[in-house]
Amino acid sequence: MISLGSYLAISFALFILGIAVMIARKNIIAILLGIELILNSAALNFAAYTKFVNNNLDGHVMSLFIIVIAAAEAAVGLGIVIRFFQLRESIHIDDAASLQN
């Protein structure tokens, strides 16, 4: 029986996996992949609540805006990555440490 809890469990698992991707990888683009997973888990959460709790489609609109914002953020993030690569010739995140120490 599919209930709200199963959708919440899936979005929770997606969130955890997204955080694991962000921590485990040292490549900037791979970290952006993790960010996409986290945003998708949030959008899935909103949509699940629309279906199972109240039916007034505001959750769907919120998910739509999350998708829009995730796309814009991916575009700008990848632009920054490309600029970083043009300057430093590497996309390893340990090279982005000039403000450290």
Add this chain to the structure above:
Amino acid sequence: MFNDFLFLASAALTLGGAFAVVWVKDLMHACIYLMASLFGVAGLYACIGADFLAATQIVVYAGGVVILMLFAVMLTGGASNKTNRYGLEKIHAMGNTKTKMVAGISAFVIGLVILKIMVSVLKAQPVSQVGANENSVEKIGTLLASDHILAFEISSVLLLGALIGAAIISRPRKEIHD
């Protein structure tokens, strides 16, 4: 019955793809597994009855973001030096065992914290009528034009800003020779 089957298949695709994004060594493969995971999320939206949302997910993510990632991987490929500015060896860009262990432990800890917060929500689920699947396109359109018009307009400005910003940040610059 087949709704449950669709839910299980989409959930397996989502979680399998996300898990593979953590584990694979090659960045291109990770992007493909991310695309598979996003297709799974679109399937989950279809199970909920959010047809417009599922179609938007496929159009934006599979047709947009994934191609963007693939192009970025292409444009920034190439091997780099193996030692950082201190002369120490750099950790492999896609993570070795130590980083994955750290990731697993921290994800576990964060998961426990979230579960502790969520347990009250999960226990207090209102048993209300589950709505039937309906045609959501017109209703979403009406909502976007009436209740959420401000967010709609602001998101258009945001997209304009992202478009111009991404183009300006990453355009090739002329070298100035003295």
Add this chain to the structure above:
Amino acid sequence: MNATIISYLSQSKEFNLIVAWFSELFGFDATSFVAFNLFGVFALLLIGFAATVGGLGTFAERKISADLQMRQGPNRVGPYGILQFLADGVKLITKEDIIPAQVDKFTFYIAPVLCLVGVFSALSVFPISSGFILTDLNVGIFYFLGMTSLVGVGIFLGGYSSNSKWSMLGGMRGASQIISYEIPVTITIVMMVLLAGGMSMGILVSSQGSSVLDWNLFHNPFTFIGFFVYFIAALAETNRAPFDLPEAESELVSGYHTEFSGMRFGFFALAEYIEVLIVCGIATAMFLGGYKVPFDLGTGELLNQKLGLDLMLAKNIGQFLEIGSFLTKTFALYYVVIWIRWTLPRLRVDQLMTLCWKYLTPIALFNLIGCAVWIYVFNGQSIVQLFSLLFKSSGGGH
């Protein structure tokens, strides 16, 4: 819910008999089981039909190009050479599957499959008739847009995985061409959705009338221009000449599918021909009246009343006539596509991008705004209706 082929078939007595028989066999209500299996059968039928049309498309291309160049095409295999595509298929299947040693194996295996999956998934909303459309999704045309973007990913991965500079160039050009030309296609589709009032294929087609003057093509001047914008941009999306730089045979040694041999190359080629079929079909549905036949035979009313046939049989005959009308228009557009390929020279890559971004996208935006203004000012009436109103009122209301 959506109207699917099963909801059309469930009106017939035979379907209910089958469901009752299976329910007796299983003990529970077997409607969804029968529906699922029938969906599978019809999906396979549709895929088989599309693959056959794709194969015949290669044959038609060779024959039509021969006709344009004043020579005979293939005419040995079968009557008038019509079995040539089967011979080509057998050749491709029996070729040795060469995988170069340095390729990225996972991506190499998956790239042609992605192209074909995207194209076959778009077939599920292919509007061949009002009853036999596989599923009339509420977001039909939007789903179609998403699935054709998958072909671009397949092309890019094919070019990348081959680990060769020619293929990489071809793959990047192909992917950038596809994502650039998606924009005029999407804007034109949004304009037609605005005009028709819904995203489902059924609504798009039934917003047009049956006679030629009621087609969306002649609705207002903006949709007229929009048809050509859509046609050119969709042609560029399918990597079809004169936009076939990614697979340019004379420049890039066959571009992104250089390293694919045998049936893997067959997948890419088949995906291209079926995608042309789908693009022509969608253009027919949006602009040329789709499957509408005159006298509105789809509901079977006319045959039922005039000839006294059984209602379900009359409906089925109407459906087949609708399929015939749709395929006639689609194949006419297919002929135009093949004609264009063998007439025009290939575009350079910067001319391609200039055409998209500097010409087609502004024209598409202008069309969208113009069509919206037209709908507002004239209450959604077409030019034909306006003229008939003008003549009626000037005639003094006789």
